[in-house]
Amino acid sequence: MRFAKLLLAAASLVSTVNAYWLGDIAHQGFAPFAGSNYPVFRNVRDYGARGDGVTDDTAAINAAINAGNPCNQGCTSTTTTPGLVYFPAGTYLISSSIKPAYFTQLIGDASNPPTLKATANFAGFGLIDGNPYYTSNLNWKSVNVFFRQVRNFVIDTTAIPPATAATGIHWPTSQATSLQNIVFNMPATSDVVHVGLFIEEGSGGFITDLTFNGGATGASMGNQQYTMRNLKFNNCKTAIIQIWDWGWTYVGLSINNCQVGIDMSAGGSGAITTGSVTLIDSTLTNVGVGIKTAWTGNSSPETAGSLVLENIVLNNVPVAVQGPSGTMLAGGTTTIAAWGNGHSYVPNGPREFSGPITPNPRPASLVVNGRYYTRSKPQYESLPASSFVSVRSFGARGDAATDDTAALQAAIDNSVATNRVLFIDYGLYRVTSTIRIPPGARITGESYPVILSAGSFFNDINNPQPVVKVGSTTGQAGTVELSDFIVSTQNAQAGAVCIEYNLATTGGTPSGMWDVHVRLGGFTGTQQQVGQCVKTPNDATVKSGCIVAFMAMHVTSGATGLYMENVWLWAADHDIDDQANTQITVYSGRGLYIESTSGTFWLYGTGSEHHVMYQYQLVNTQNIFMGQIQTETPYYMPNPTVLGSPFRAVSSLNDPDFSASCSGVSGNCAASWGLRVVNSRNVLVYGAGLYSFFTNYSTQCSTFTAGQSCQARIVSIEGSADNVNIYNLNTIGSQSMLNRNGAMVAWYNDNVNVFPSTVAVYKSS
Incomplete structure (x- = not known):
């Protein structure tokens, strides 16, 4: 006892x-x-x-x-x-x-x-x-x-x-x-x-590292779009039921001893509710039916149930894909190199297909043992509390009013010098000059603290300055780990580049950003809320106090080796702290710009929304993996258009020239690009949801009945484009789904899906 x-x-x-x-x-x-x-x-x-x-x-x-x-x-x-x-x-x-x-x-x-x-x-x-x-x-x-x-x-x-x-x-x-x-x-x-x-x-959204043991269904899910990776299902009746979606990307599924792997047959072939699914780098073992689909080739809507598989290992899976009439793809113990169904443009179309496709050539720098590299957010499980240092220890206040520049910089420099992880306790840390993050930094936040730029240093549209600068010069060698914090701006900040990324990380472990977000306007402390920046439909006047950033994130020419997971670059469309969620108009010039000549970037579950010129722009770069990117065009356009915005094209930044490219194009042409790729190679997009819901704050343009007329075009591939490929491109509100060197490739009405238009496979050549 x-x-x-x-x-x-x-x-x-x-x-x-x-x-x-x-x-x-x-x-x-x-x-x-x-x-x-x-x-x-x-x-x-x-x-x-x-x-x-x-x-x-x-x-x-x-x-x-x-x-x-x-x-x-x-x-x-x-x-x-x-x-x-x-x-x-x-x-x-x-x-x-x-x-x-x-x-x-x-x-x-x-x-x-x-x-x-x-x-x-x-x-x-x-x-x-x-x-x-x-x-x-x-x-x-x-x-x-x-x-x-x-x-x-x-x-x-x-x-x-x-x-x-x-x-x-x-x-x-x-x-x-x-x-x-x-x-x-x-x-x-x-x-x-x-x-x-x-x-x-x-x-959504992003989900990773989940294990499901037993149950009738591991995961039953419906959402606009998602990236999910490293999900394991053991002894479930059905691993995944796809209730509905516009686009969904699964990476690294492991489905074991289940009756059905993925059931995406909801609604039946007469009214399919799953828009598209992309499944890559996954293993199914002892599964009766790998994937159940309602797609028949005569389904409704026309491209609903679009499916792309790449690098799928089957171990004792009798049926790989089962349709309403039986087996569409036999299984066994084998590897599916690439297979799909839907509409393809290779590079022209549309062509309805169901069968094998040519898998994307994968650059060696992006893969480990044939699969795309992945890395979960570090949680530092093996480190004691003594391995962490707080920004509070250096006098940072985080009250959205005190100038915390010196304190925050001192904390960062000390953490690197002492080989400790910097912990940013929650707060809004106002900074009036650039915060520099050197190689070797490991920084994590408590419940999304905010680095908040303010003052005249960041408010010169002709002399942009980084708020957070990772690496002192482009191509500087080294590694960082950044997680769980937000970069933002306060009041007018027309010259603010929220994050400038310069580091060149080579070797087996790239630098990483996990849950690091840019959030511009629409919350308390920004002075960019309903009281200052409420929407003004039919009035194209630009309020200078609502010009909130020059660019969300810039990856410079010498940078390389960066892994990004669940990174959202958002110029707010509404005031989060207003209980009516009232819409606002704020102006951010550019979203994510990558001009790295060496490339080697992984983007899992990233989004970029409501920036003026583009949401994603890739120029003179290569070797980029993108998993289910998501964009939205600013809600106020075309009031003003890009040409009426406060931002002018800067040739040194390879900005798009809308005055030239819109010549002769009907409809709302001078509207933000969702994705622009220029003179780049090995750009591999595994799912994209590129949306334009509004014109002048009205959603009447974003339906098939209205002719998807919110804007004229949304994706542009320009110049040389070797191995620039997109699986399950989903667009809303844009008449042209994709343009190549100025010419339309895919028309929305040829590719009707549950709410978006969908191209299952696009290959540049």
């Missing part, structure tokens, strides 16, 4: 000790617009959660989430009440849903992920319900749910009877959100009806 008591005491002691640095470091985050006592960081143990597998911790966990009264039931959205809710290792028994607030992260111990275990009588829609139905509608409009994460958990529904409906995570969200490093454990019985992950709406 005495020995048993000692064991219990020891177990209790262990459960109160944080093994992971995030629980051990001092937390000094400050939310300047939420009150001085608002708690940014909350450890669930401090709110009464035990994590002993016996105590019902539901109320304690939700108390931690709701501390400080963040944006939850009835709130539209906010940036003023961030939260990082931390779960030390343990088993947290819950009897109803955990409901994270808006702008809130749930993060478990990465070195020993905690378990959320449902009781047998669990009641709720998801052990974690990311967007509850308090009424018949979701609490938050799913396309406006931004800036949230859940990572490092085990989600366990095995105590719920198998035949009782149960969901692990309910996650209808949008951009700048992520799920990472989560295991779903469900019963593996014949009568099981459990679902691991359920998504029914939204505009």
